[in-house]
Amino acid sequence: MSYFEVKNLVKRFGGLVAVNNISFSVEKGEIFGLIGPNGSGKTTIFNCINRYYSPTGGKIYFKGKRIDKLPTYEICRLGIGRTFQVVKPLRRMTALENVMSGAFLKTSDVAKARDRALEVLDFCGLFRYRHFPAKGLTIADKKRLEIARALATEPELLLLDEVAAGLNPRETEAAMEIIQKIRSSGVTILIVEHVMKVIMGISDRIMAINFGKEIARGTPQEIVNNEEVIKAYLGESYAQGK
Amino acid sequence: MLKKFWFLSIIIVIAIILPLIVQSSYYRHIFILILIWGALGVAWNLLGGYTGQVSFGHAAFFGVGAYGAGLLAFHLHISPWWGMIVGPVAAVIVSIPIGLICFRLRGPYFALAMLAVGEICRLVFTQWVSLTNGAMGILTLTTFSSKLPYYYIGLAILSFSVYTVYRLMNSRAGYYFVSIREDQDAAESLGIPTTKYKMYSLIPSAFFSGLAGAFYMNYMNYIEPSVVFSLPDVSIMIILVVILGGVATLWGPVVGAIIFVVLSELLRSSLGPAHLLVFGVIVCLVIMYMPNGIMGEVDRIKKLLQRKGARIGSEIT
Numbered sequence: 047m048s049y050f051e052v053k054n055l056v057k058r059f060g061g062l063v064a065v066n067n068i069s070f071s072v073e074k075g076e077i078f079g080l081i082g083p084n085g086s087g088k089t090t091i092f093n094c095i096n097r098y099y100s101p102t103g104g105k106i107y108f109k110g111k112r113i114d115k116l117p118t119y120e121i122c123r124l125g126i127g128r129t130f131q132v133v134k135p136l137r138r139m140t141a142l143e144n145v146m147s148g149a150f151l152k153t154s155d156v157a158k159a160r161d162r163a164l165e166v167l168d169f170c171g172l173f174r175y176r177h178f179p180a181k182g183l184t185i186a187d188k189k190r191l192e193i194a195r196a197l198a199t200e201p202e203l204l205l206l207d208e209v210a211a212g213l214n215p216r217e218t219e220a221a222m223e224i225i226q227k228i229r230s231s232g233v234t235i236l237i238v239e240h241v242m243k244v245i246m247g248i249s250d251r252i253m254a255i256n257f258g259k260e261i262a263r264g265t266p267q268e269i270v271n272n273e274e275v276i277k278a279y280l281g282e283s284y285a286q287g288k
Numbered sequence: 289m290l291k292k293f294w295f296l297s298i299i300i301v302i303a304i305i306l307p308l309i310v311q312s313s314y315y316r317h318i319f320i321l322i323l324i325w326g327a328l329g330v331a332w333n334l335l336g337g338y339t340g341q342v343s344f345g346h347a348a349f350f351g352v353g354a355y356g357a358g359l360l361a362f363h364l365h366i367s368p369w370w371g372m373i374v375g376p377v378a379a380v381i382v383s384i385p386i387g388l389i390c391f392r393l394r395g396p397y398f399a400l401a402m403l404a405v406g407e408i409c410r411l412v413f414t415q416w417v418s419l420t421n422g423a424m425g426i427l428t429l430t431t432f433s434s435k436l437p438y439y440y441i442g443l444a445i446l447s448f449s450v451y452t453v454y455r456l457m458n459s460r461a462g463y464y465f466v467s468i469r470e471d472q473d474a475a476e477s478l479g480i481p482t483t484k485y486k487m488y489s490l491i492p493s494a495f496f497s498g499l500a501g502a503f504y505m506n507y508m509n510y511i512e513p514s515v516v517f518s519l520p521d522v523s524i525m526i527i528l529v530v531i532l533g534g535v536a537t538l539w540g541p542v543v544g545a546i547i548f549v550v551l552s553e554l555l556r557s558s559l560g561p562a563h564l565l566v567f568g569v570i571v572c573l574v575i576m577y578m579p580n581g582i583m584g585e586v587d588r589i590k591k592l593l594q595r596k597g598a599r600i601g602s603e604i605t
Contacts, residue, residue, distance in 0.1 A: 096477060122479035136470035147467040150460045151479040199479055
């Protein structure tokens with residue numbers, strides 16, 4: 047049994063099949079990337095994993111335990127953290143309080159939660175903004191805050207949903223650095239990303255999907271050369287003409 | 289920190305010696321009303337302000353608390369002071385099913401359900417004459433001839449509720465309450481069981497509302513459904529009091545209660561029922577110019593005063 051496994055996942059919204067029979071597994075310690083054009087179902091897969099949505103069909107296992115029927119908070123308690131593509135900062139709380147809210151998962155002691163939160167803020171390069179209200183942060187820092195908050199719950203598996211989208215090149219570099227640092231601290235990462243530089247640069251394996259279906263899977267090298275992937279991103283004529 | 293400690297000590301000392309200086313029983317009556325409204329506001333604020341679960345029917349808890357005390361005396365002929373235990377417990381019992389049903393949903397369901405519960409309580413307590421004596425209300429005997437004991441009991445209740453909220457808000461639960469208010473999805477994804485923590489906020493809120501109600505019964509010695517379950521005069525008024533004083537601030541509800549009670553006493557004789565109009569206008573002005581309420585904007589007010597002071601100072605030199 048794999049460390050984390052999605053089996054025949056299906057999510058339907060009325061007549062629309064957003065995720066159509068997706069299966070994959072992630073091994074401990076790896077960075078697994080998920081790519082696909084807009085609306086291909088990447089975020090829906092994430093939302094099914096942490097049960098923000100209930101899957102229509104299929105099974106999800108984490109460390110051998112079936113989790114697709116558990117409530118969202120229980121999934122976090124098992125060790126799966128996530129960030130949101132459309133950032134959800136706790137707006138009127140400071141950056142520190144945001145991260146503390148995550149840190150309270152492992153301790154009920156306020157001082158301990160604060161220490162842990164400060165550590166994580168430092169790790170993510172947000173230490174100097176710790177007393178800023180979250181709503182006042184830039185988008186890049188809000189994305190970091192998403193990561194910091196999820197990290198504070200001390201996850202074993204971290205779901206990163208487009209943490210580099212909308213960032214400038216320097217901020218993107220910094221985000222990649224943080225992701226690498228998280229991985230070397232022993233956290234397994236499942237990442238959805240549009241910014242190719244990020245996902246190709248850090249993923250061990252990538253799965254490409256389109257219209258909710260898997261179209262390719264392999265190393266970053268294999269993926270960039272895959273005809274189906276090129277077709278999905280750039281259109282049929284480009285794929286044939288090359 | 290030290291400054292805060294001194295400030296708090298001074299307030300406590302003033303609160304303790306105030307009724308000893310002010311001998312008039314009318315003024316003491318006003319102080320007691322402030323204490324009751326303060327406790328009620330603090331209770332509402334825990335749920336509505338910090339946790340973001342706005343209730344339009346806190347009169348249900350207040351009234352059930354009051355009747356919990358009143359019915360003991362009416363049917364069992366025991367002291368209504370026992371109601372100080374029975375009343376709040378009854379309010380909590382009423383609150384639990386409402387919370388369990390509504391807190392799973394998002395949106396305005398809880399607010400509206402509470403509105404309904406408040407009105408249902410009012411109607412049931414009016415119609416069920418054999419149990420509640422209906423619209424005739426319940427009359428009990430006065431325990432103390434002086435207002436002084438009532439004042440100190442009220443002060444104890446208010447202090448107890450403020451202290452409880454303070455302790456809660458400085459613990460994990462407090463951080464969770466605010467997280468739920470700010471973004472329920474984010475809170476869930478951080479491992480916070482949101483339904484459970486909304487209940488943890490509702491239960492003390494109902495308890496202190498019920499306690500305030502039970503004390504109201506003991507103090508006024510007369511209650512009727514249209515007074516204690518009133519939608520405009522209790523349920524809505526609590527919300528206005530808290531908005532005025534400062535939503536999600538520790539002392540805001542108390543400040544709001546002081547302004548509300550003093551104002552309605554000052555204006556009642558001259559304006560009659562229209563005194564509420566003045567209060568309404570003040571609430572509107574506060575919402576427009578101090579959206580966080582008086583205690584929520586306390587830093588801004590301080591800054592403004594300081595700037596003014598500095599300007600005056602510079603003009604002199």
